[in-house]
Amino acid sequence: MSAGNNTRLGVGLMVLTTFVFAMQDGISRHLASEYNVLMVVMVRYWFFAAFVVAIARAKAGGIRAAARSVQTGLQAFRGLLLAIEICVMVLAFTILGLVESLAVFTCYPLLVAALSGPILGESVGWRRWAAIGVGFVGVLIILEPGIGVFKPAAVIPLIAAMMFALYALLTRYVARKDTSATSFFWTGVAGAVAMTVVGIWFWEPMAPADWAWMATLCVTGASGHWLLIRVYEVAEASAVQPFAYLQLVFGSMIGVTVFGEVIAWNVATGAGIVVAAGLFTLWRERQQG
Known part of the structure; x- marks a missing residue:
């Protein structure tokens, strides 16, 4: 895909994309609270694979x-990794809620920056390492290690962030030899096969209303990827x-208004630090590019 130069349209589409993905996260949280996580992700992948195949045929x-x-x-392996990451993240939604899970997961661009050296051979200067260090201070503020209220389960979205960062780096790596269409195809198909092999054993009947939510989840997933x-x-x-x-931001709004979650001071502060550090690394990447 050749990049254009319509930045205003690109920004608008990115804002819409993040809103669609936040809706997807909220619906995933609801369904996974009622049904097995593996089954929910499996059905979502069936639709995603059909969407990918339809694009490939066209x-x-x-x-x-x-x-x-x-x-x-x-x-x-990329497709399998993303499927597992989605399962881990949806599990985090059911245990921690949207706000805290997304706050921790937001550190994944910093992980990408940190691992781009050993995996892709890219140069990572001291400024980026400083930003990465500051970002992880933000993550620690969210997790509150050493304090009585620390929840070990808060590590779950951090594991998901690490997996997604590795997936993003592998996506860059395979792009050296394969087209984006090929990577997209394998992401959907490999993930659907893997989830079917595992998830089919956890099938359970769903209420009609939840089938409507499942259909909405599938549509948001496919439309989110298309928008991206x-x-x-x-x-x-x-x-x-x-x-x-x-x-x-959108995910936190859904968490607060729909699920009655509360944004704790440490989560808000830590997330702010992580986002600031991530924006700095993106700025540095643009300056060097």
Whole structure:
């Protein structure tokens, strides 16, 4: 995909994308509180895989061209990694709620910056390392280690963030040899196969009203990915990426208004530090680019 230069449209689409993904998180939290997490993610992946296949068929070369890769094993591993990360994050929603889970997960761009050196061979200067260090101070403020109210479960979204950071880095790595269409195809199909193998054993009947929510979850998932593709088609990534942090804002609003969650002082403070550090690393990346 060639990047365009319509930054205003790109920003608008990114804001819409973060809102759609926040809705997806809220619906996932509801369904996973009522049904098995693996089943919920499996059904979501079925729709996602169908969406990916439909896009592949519409493009030149069809499914065969989209599936063609010189690094099949790595592509399949990426898809599996993302599927597991989604399961872990949805589990975090049910245990910690949206606000705290998203606040911790927001550190993933810092993890990407920290791991880009050993995995991709990119140069990470002292300013970025300083920002990464400050960001993790923010994460520690959210987790409150050493204080009586510390919940070990708060580590769950941190694990999800680490997995997503690795997924993002592997996506960059495979892009050296495969097209974005191929990576997108493998993300959906490999994840759907993996989730079906595991999730089918946890199938349970759903109430009609929850099937409506499940359908909405599937639509938000597919539309969110489609919007994200459009974002990077019309604008440069460095120009729109800072607005991705709005997912934390929208998700927190849903957590507070729909699920009655409370934003604790340490979560708000820590999240603010993490976002500031992340924005700085993005700014540095743009300056060096």
